[in-house]
Amino acid sequence: MDFQLTPEEEAFREEVRAFLDENLPPEDQRGPEFLAEWNRKVREKRWVGFSWPAEVGGGGGSLMKQVILKEEMAKRKAPPLGTCFMGLAWVGPAIIEYGTEEQKKRFIPDILDGAYQWCTGYSEPDAGSDLAALKCRAVREGDHYVVNGQKIWTSIAMWSKWMILLVRTGTDPSDKHKGITCLLVPMDTPGITVRPIRNMSGGSMFAEVFFDNVRVPVENRLGEEGEGWRVTVSALAHERSGISEIEGLRRRLDALRELARRTVRRGRPAAEDPEVRRRIASIDTRIEAMRLNGMRFLTRQLKGEPLGSETSINKLHRAALEIEIGELALEMQGARGAVAGGAAAVDGGGWQRFSLSWPEVVIGGGTPNIQKNIIAERILGLPKDA
Amino acid sequence: MNFGFTEEQQLLRAEVRKFLDENVPMTEVRRIAEGPGFDPELHRRMAELGWLGLTIPERFGGAGLGAVDQVGLLEELGRSLVPTPLLSASLFAALLEDAGSEAQQGAWLPEIAAGRRIGTLAFGDEEEWPDPRAIRTVGEPDGGGFLLTGDKEVVADATAADVFAVAFRSPGSEGAEGVSLALVPAGAAGVSVDPNEGVDLTKRSGRLRLEGVRVGEADLLGAPGAAWPTIARAFDRGAVVVTAEGVGAAEAALALTVDYARQRVQFGQPIGRFQGVKHPLAESYVDIESVKSLVYFAAWCLDHAPQEVPLAASRAKAYASEAFPRLGLDTVQLHGAIGYTWEYDAHLYLKRARWLRPAFGDAGFHSERVAALGGL
Ligand SMILES: Cc1cc2nc3c(=O)[nH]c(=O)nc-3n(C[C@H](O)[C@H](O)[C@H](O)COP(=O)(O)OP(=O)(O)OC[C@H]3O[C@@H](n4cnc5c(N)ncnc54)[C@H](O)[C@@H]3O)c2cc1C
Numbered sequence: 001m002d003f004q005l006t007p008e009e010e011a012f013r014e015e016v017r018a019f020l021d022e023n024l025p026p027e028d029q030r031g032p033e034f035l036a037e038w039n040r041k042v043r044e045k046r047w048v049g050f051s052w053p054a055e056v057g058g059g060g061g062s063l064m065k066q067v068i069l070k071e072e073m074a075k076r077k078a079p080p081l082g083t084c085f086m087g088l089a090w091v092g093p094a095i096i097e098y099g100t101e102e103q104k105k106r107f108i109p110d111i112l113d114g115a116y117q118w119c120t121g122y123s124e125p126d127a128g129s130d131l132a133a134l135k136c137r138a139v140r141e142g143d144h145y146v147v148n149g150q151k152i153w154t155s156i157a158m159w160s161k162w163m164i165l166l167v168r169t170g171t172d173p174s175d176k177h178k179g180i181t182c183l184l185v186p187m188d189t190p191g192i193t194v195r196p197i198r199n200m201s202g203g204s205m206f207a208e209v210f211f212d213n214v215r216v217p218v219e220n221r222l223g224e225e226g227e228g229w230r231v232t233v234s235a236l237a238h239e240r241s242g243i244s245e246i247e248g249l250r251r252r253l254d255a256l257r258e259l260a261r262r263t264v265r266r267g268r269p270a271a272e273d274p275e276v277r278r279r280i281a282s283i284d285t286r287i288e289a290m291r292l293n294g295m296r297f298l299t300r301q302l303k304g305e306p307l308g309s310e311t312s313i314n315k316l317h318r319a320a321l322e323i324e325i326g327e328l329a330l331e332m333q334g335a336r337g338a339v340a341g342g343a344a345a346v347d348g349g350g351w352q353r354f355s356l357s358w359p360e361v362v363i364g365g366g367t368p369n370i371q372k373n374i375i376a377e378r379i380l381g382l383p384k385d386a
Numbered sequence: 387m388n389f390g391f392t393e394e395q396q397l398l399r400a401e402v403r404k405f406l407d408e409n410v411p412m413t414e415v416r417r418i419a420e421g422p423g424f425d426p427e428l429h430r431r432m433a434e435l436g437w438l439g440l441t442i443p444e445r446f447g448g449a450g451l452g453a454v455d456q457v458g459l460l461e462e463l464g465r466s467l468v469p470t471p472l473l474s475a476s477l478f479a480a481l482l483e484d485a486g487s488e489a490q491q492g493a494w495l496p497e498i499a500a501g502r503r504i505g506t507l508a509f510g511d512e513e514e515w516p517d518p519r520a521i522r523t524v525g526e527p528d529g530g531g532f533l534l535t536g537d538k539e540v541v542a543d544a545t546a547a548d549v550f551a552v553a554f555r556s557p558g559s560e561g562a563e564g565v566s567l568a569l570v571p572a573g574a575a576g577v578s579v580d581p582n583e584g585v586d587l588t589k590r591s592g593r594l595r596l597e598g599v600r601v602g603e604a605d606l607l608g609a610p611g612a613a614w615p616t617i618a619r620a621f622d623r624g625a626v627v628v629t630a631e632g633v634g635a636a637e638a639a640l641a642l643t644v645d646y647a648r649q650r651v652q653f654g655q656p657i658g659r660f661q662g663v664k665h666p667l668a669e670s671y672v673d674i675e676s677v678k679s680l681v682y683f684a685a686w687c688l689d690h691a692p693q694e695v696p697l698a699a700s701r702a703k704a705y706a707s708e709a710f711p712r713l714g715l716d717t718v719q720l721h722g723a724i725g726y727t728w729e730y731d732a733h734l735y736l737k738r739a740r741w742l743r744p745a746f747g748d749a750g751f752h753s754e755r756v757a758a759l760g761g762l
Binding site: 284303316373379 | 755
């Protein structure tokens with residue numbers, strides 16, 4: 001056991017810090033011009049797609065260095081490395097693994113440059129947790145697929161230029177995984193209708209997407225016909241140790257402590273209330289457990305062992321924390337906890353907004369029940385749900 | 387960066403497991419637990435295998451290894467539920483290493499490593515509470531020494547111990563001021579030990595009464611009146627050590643229930659298919675893995691970053707003290723009536739978790755410390 005970095009890794013950390021000293025202004029001075037400049041510079045340094053192979057334009061960086069990079073960025077609240085969120089998270093990795101040379105040339109540079117957004121068309125009205133039940137149909141006609149059906153909960157569909165889409169091409173109902181194919185679809189193709197859905201925060205970040213005889217060239221298929229499940233699952237399974245997410249949680253915890261100090265609860269600062277103290281200690285402890293779990297996962301990865309279902313451990317912690325932090329913040333505020341705006345609102349209603357965002361993490365990334373099934377079935381070896 | 391165990395450490399763990407599987411199966415655990423509570427012959431063999439001296443310096447007959455090396459041993463002891471005063475002896479040895487004179491170390495450490503003598507900690511009086519206020523035993527100055535009078539109600543492995551590290555305070559002192567430590571042999575005049583009836587028969591404790599027990603200057607550990615920091619460090623180490631052992635027991639409990647849930651059929655299917663069964667088991671897995679991470683790190687801090695020990699130890703113990711009793715309850719409940727029988731092992735794990743909960747500070751104590759160290 002040792003937490004030492006190699007001299008090369010230390011040097012890299014210094015390089016990142018020096019870069020940030022030079023290029024990252026205080027938060028209130030980060031306008032659009034800065035952002036454009038930032039995106040250009042981090043791209044130039046090949047810090048976008050840092051761990052992707054150099055041949056496709058990535059950084060070819062090691063796992064450990066990637067963790068260092070993200071950690072340093074998070075500590076300084078730097079803007080993200082790259083702007084094409086889903087492209088960098090899973091569309092890119094899927095294309096790198098399953099795409100043709102043609103597809104790699106066509107899509108990867110744009111993802112790295114953040115030329116446009118990708119969205120993800122997996123979920124359907126009747127296929128959520130049970131994604132493999134999806135029904136959106138694609139029928140081959142010559143050198144095109146003709147797609148009919150509906151997707152839902154498609155984040156940023158209205159602002160995306162491309163979609164990674166899962167469709168059903170097979171007809172054998174006994175093997176629902178085999179009949180799935182993955183297509184890359186331009187969102188301006190005739191027959192696609194996008195209808196934004198308002199979420200409980202009041203905003204619209206996701207949408208319904210309807211497909212009415214949408215023609216997609218066969219050359220836009222990612223992987224073989226019927227291979228779509230594998231293509232997307234393996235891309236989603238580019239599991240990360242999750243260490244870089246810890247910084248954000250820690251900042252929330254700091255803000256919560258700060259709130260506890262200046263919030264009066266039953267006649268004294270909430271920070272002196274034993275229940276508040278115990279709940280904050282529990283949040284602190286679970287964040288540290290996540291960090292250290294992540295270090296153990298990373299250690300395994302560094303030894304060349306792929307990560308699997310154990311990352312559900314931290315997903316469950318994260319889901320619970322995301323809810324608990326918001327709930328505790330509102331509870332501490334007493335009656336003001338129910339005020340979201342105006343003069344009486346605490347911190348301009350920031351905690352109220354935060355406390356409405358947990359579904360993005362808790363539902364969007366696979367629900368806690370599903371994570372528990374994964375652990376119980378794949379790690380503990382209990383029988384699968386019917 | 388490597389947050390994992392070395393090959394030697396894994397090898398040691400495997401050897402411990404093999405020995406315990408072969409020599410201390412559950413029938414043997416029960417024989418010792420339901421009988422004498424302590425098996426001197428087994429203790430001698432553990433010493434021969436080097437387990438007692440693992441963290442004792444080589445010049446005193448030990449292997450000179452660290453807390454991280456010891457974690458595997460502790461987890462395996464926990465997994466097997468073997469009744470053993472090893473933890474007490476090891477914590478006593480660490481205390482001597484921390485604060486004992488060369489003469490005290492030379493007198494006791496080789497004896498502990500060889501399994502000939504057993505030492506234990508006797509800090510708190512009415513409760514095992516890592517706070518100076520729990521130390522009520524009074525030492526009246528007597529020449530260069532003290533006359534100790536006190537009543538330590540729950541002293542781990544008291545009946546097996548040959549020597550106690552007794553915490554006491556000078557008359558009229560309060561808080562951390564005036565707290566001293568002395569070595570008191572079990573046979574000293576004025577010392578009596580009554581066994582407690584424990585919930586967990588695999589963990590023995592006793593009540594240590596001190597009635598005008600004379601300790602000389604040479605028996606003191608460190609300077610008189612200045613022992614609290616030493617005691618606080620020993621408490622932290624204790625919290626880490628019992629948590630590591632607790633992880634092993636919790637893992638064994640989970641494995642027992644998982645096995646049962648795969649076999650037991652109701653409503654035409656294994657009960658492990660019901661989410662009311664599988665989900666609490668998944669949660670237990672999350673808790674065990676998380677406590678592992680926290681306690682491995684705390685052990686690392688004991689070896690390499692002493693200033694970080696209090697927070698790291700408290701996080702680990704707070705989590706374990708909260709999660710493992712719940713896991714113990716599930717272990718019984720998810721077995722149904724069989725889990726309630728004496729013959730079946732489920733209750734042993736519940737009782738072990740209930741032993742662990744208050745040991746070296748409960749969740750309330752450690753959470754409070756996490757809050758305070760976090761700046762609240
Ligand atoms: C903010 C947000 C963004 C999203 N973005 C996208 C996106 O960009 N693209 C996309 O394709 N999808 C997206 N989703 C959809 C997301 O993937 C699904 O919501 C998720 O998979 C759950 O499916 P569902 O909503 O249909 O719920 P359901 O699967 O119907 O689940 C309803 C409830 O039943 C429980 N449940 C279901 N099955 C089981 C089981 N076997 N055992 C126990 N309990 C069970 C669930 O835990 C849940 O509590 C997004 C969702 C959110 C909230």
